Amino acid sequence: xxxxxxxxxxxxxxxxxxxxxxxxxxxxxxxxxxxxxxxxxxxxxxxxxxxxxxxxxxxxxxxxxxxxxxxxxxxxxxxxxxxxxxxxxxxxxxxxxxxxxxxxxxxxxxxxxxxxxxxxxxxxxxxxxxxxxxxxxxxxxxxxxxxxxxxxxxxxxxxxxxxxxxxxxxxxxxxxxxxxxxxxxxxxxxxxxxxxxxxxxxxxxxxxxxxxxxxxxxxxxxxxxxxxxxxxxxxxxxxxxxxxxxxxxxxxxxxxxxxxxxxxxxxxxxxxxxxxxxxxxxxxxxxxxxxxxxxxxxxxxxxxxxxxxxxxxxxxxxxxxxxxxxxxxxxxxxxxxxxxxxxxxxxxxxxxxxxxxxxxxxxxxxxxxxxxxxxxxxxxxxxxxxxxxxxxxxxxxxxxxxxxxxxxxxxxxxxxxxxxxxxxxxxxxxxxxxxxxxxxxxxxxxxxxxxxxxxxxxxxxxxxxxxxxxxxxxx
Ligand code: GLN
Numbered sequence: 289x290x291x292x293x294x295x296x297x298x299x300x301x302x303x304x305x306x307x308x309x310x311x312x313x314x315x316x317x318x319x320x321x322x323x324x325x326x327x328x329x330x331x332x333x334x335x336x337x338x339x340x341x342x343x344x345x346x347x348x349x350x351x352x353x354x355x356x357x358x359x360x361x362x363x364x365x366x367x368x369x370x371x372x373x374x375x376x377x378x379x380x381x382x383x384x385x386x387x388x389x390x391x392x393x394x395x396x397x398x399x400x401x402x403x404x405x406x407x408x409x410x411x412x413x414x415x416x417x418x419x420x421x422x423x424x425x426x427x428x429x430x431x432x433x434x435x436x437x438x439x440x441x442x443x444x445x446x447x448x449x450x451x452x453x454x455x456x457x458x459x460x461x462x463x464x465x466x467x468x469x470x471x472x473x474x475x476x477x478x479x480x481x482x483x484x485x486x487x488x489x490x491x492x493x494x495x496x497x498x499x500x501x502x503x504x505x506x507x508x509x510x511x512x513x514x515x516x517x518x519x520x521x522x523x524x525x526x527x528x529x530x531x532x533x534x535x536x537x538x539x540x541x542x543x544x545x546x547x548x549x550x551x552x553x554x555x556x557x558x559x560x561x562x563x564x565x566x567x568x569x570x571x572x573x574x575x576x577x578x579x580x581x582x583x584x585x586x587x588x589x590x591x592x593x594x595x596x597x598x599x600x601x602x603x604x605x606x607x608x609x610x611x612x613x614x615x616x617x618x619x620x621x622x623x624x625x626x627x628x629x630x631x632x633x634x635x636x637x638x639x640x641x642x643x644x645x646x647x648x649x650x651x652x653x654x655x656x657x658x659x660x661x662x663x664x665x666x667x668x669x670x671x672x673x674x675x676x677x678x679x680x681x682x683x684x685x686x687x688x689x690x691x692x693x694x695x696x697x698x699x700x701x702x703x704x705x706x707x708x709x710x711x712x713x714x715x716x717x718x719x720x721x722x723x724x725x726x727x728x729x730x731x732x733x734x735x736x737x738x739x740x741x742x743x744x745x746x747x748x749x750x751x752x753x754x755x756x757x758x759x760x761x762x763x
Contacts, residue, residue: 289314290449292502294509297357297452301347308340308347308357308401311452315359315403318449325426327444329364330372331404339401346399353399354513358506360395361451363442364405365412366497367486368392375488376420377410379633380613389486390518391455391497398513403451406441410635411604412457412490414438415465415707418698419637426694427469429733433691436466436707439500443470446500453510454500459490460592461686461711463498464723468686468736471725473501473753476711477511478743479718480525483518489603491596492523494715504753507722511746525744533747541752542576543567543739544679548585549710556689562727562735563685565761570683573759577683580675587664589705592712594648594661600638601645607633640701665716672717676742681752684710686723686736714740722749724756 289306291297300306319331336359346352362368365375367385374380388396396402409419417425417440425440427433428448435444439456443466446454456463458476467474475498482497489495499510517526549555550563567577609615609629616628634642648657675682688709697703714721720743723736737756741749 291452293505294355294358294452295505301357308343309337311357311359312336312340312401312403315450319404322428322448324431325428325444325448326423327406327425327441327448327450328361328404329374329376329407329422329441332371332402336401336403343399343401353397354509355395355398355400358400358453359403359451360400361403361406361442361445361454362392363408363439363454363456365408365457365488366392366455367488368402368405371405373405373488374613375411376408376422377633377635377638378421378614379607379629383613385486387486389497390483390520391514392486394514395510400453403445406439406445406454408441409438410638411488411600412438412459412462413600413637413641415461415704416692416694416697417441417466418694419635421635424694427691429471430691430731433693433733434469436469436691438462440466442500443467443472443474446470446472446502452502453506455497456500457487457490457495457497458715459494459596460715461708463500464686464711464721464736464738465707467500467723468725469691469734471728471734473504473507473725474723475499475507475511475746476714476721477515477746478720479715480523480528481515481530481720481744481746483521483524485518485520491599492603493599494596504724504750508747508750528744530746531744531748533745533751535751535755540574540576541680541755542578542678543570543681543683544578544580544675545683546582546585547579548582549684552688552709554688554706554709555685558690558729559685559688559735562737566683566726566737566756569759569761570756573755575755575759578679582671584664584668584671585709588668588712588716589708591661591664591668592708592716593644593705594657595665597641597645598649598658598661599645601642601649604638604642609633637701668713669717672713672719672740673742676719680741681749682740684738684740686710686738690729690733690735710738719743720746720749722753724753726756726760
């Protein structure tokens with residue numbers, strides 16, 4: 289039995305139709321059935337079974353939390369006390385977390401069952417999961433294709449029934465793009481909605497933790513557990529939290545469509561056809577589509593890479609062979625410890641980004657790149673807010689193509705960076721965005737539509753996602 293909603297799992301647990309132990313065994317069987325997908329770096333088999341037994345007792349006693357029966361996979365950038373975390377990097381080989389990330393702890397407190405930690409691009413840098421030190425993850429819809437990245441293992445875990453929910457992180461699209469490629473739901477929350485405490489940082493002013501699920505309902509449930517102020521992360525808003533939203537029956541909404549996106553020459557014909565069909569279906573259901581021009585589109589990816597590599601070069605300076613993880617056997621003094629440990633420990637993409645980030649922050653180039661990047665970010669944020677004042681959400685495909693082949697873009701960083709074309713806007717602007725599985729190509733590859741909303745309007749995005757799906761002509 290596969291479930292798409294935690295509420296249905298809960299009902300079956302309550303009526304005795306299933307048990308948490310059965311559910312965990314189902315996940316473990318799915319993992320064992322397809323090891324070649326390489327979704328997990330570690331599976332906490334016996335722990336998960338033990339935990340399931342405890343939650344089954346709580347169910348019987350009527351004391352179980354909101355996420356009882358929900359199996360969860362954790363991206364390998366999230367700290368979980370006394371468990372390994374490596375960011376899929378050799379530099380953190382053997383490192384164990386001393387505490388749990390707030391997001392992880394909150395799920396645990398509501399009786400979620402953790403299955404294991406999932407493979408990802410090294411330090412979440414990538415769009416295909418080919419940058420992991422532990423090999424690529426394969427897409428279960430077609431194993432010759434990538435699952436997207438950087439949270440590819442988390443996406444495939446949900447896609448292939450290895451966990452009911454997975455946590456990922458999204459700095460420029462790392463939840464939404466793999467969600468689109470695997471036919472799952474993926475949410476990048478508002479910046480400041482979910483605590484980043486315990487998240488191994490890539491670019492701190494962009495990173496957000498968010499869920500992969502099989503339904504909109506589960507998104508709502510997981511977010512209601514995970515979001516909210518945290519004394520450990522000062523960037524989580526204490527003033528604002530997820531806004532309440534209830535769609536009135538028959539209410540009509542306005543969706544804003546970016547002209548440059550729907551007319552983009554790089555748009556795959558089947559993604560274009562899906563987008564056109566989605567627009568028509570919404571119109572047929574009585575909603576309004578407005579078009580806006582966004583000449584800044586071509587500057588989004590460059591601004592994103594200037595700013596995130598700058599932040600990464602600072603964040604990753606802590607991995608020096610001194611404090612955490614792996615120290616090179618070639619280390620014999622301070623300098624050789626730093627140089628040899630980093631040379632051996634970091635992969636090619638991470639090194640490229642540290643160098644790029646160091647360059648854009650260097651005094652000779654700071655004004656030309658970093659400051660300019662900040663200015664472009666401000667313009668994108670303002671323009672996005674302006675568009676959202678005249679519409680309920682921005683509607684845009686999540687990606688310009690369906691999942692590409694392994695190796696197709698890995699030799700060409702620029703082509704890989706352009707995979708983020710439609711996702712970076714939400715991170716640059718700090719607003720929430722959801723990817724909803726909307727259609728499949730003739731070959732059977734999933735494709736996603738994306739909705740971008742105003743700050744803390746996640747619940748509105750959930751309601752609009754339901755509208756998107758219910759208005760779809762041929763589900
Ligand atoms: N593909 C983007 C990058 O490589 C996004 C990564 C992310 O969101 N973590 O930076």
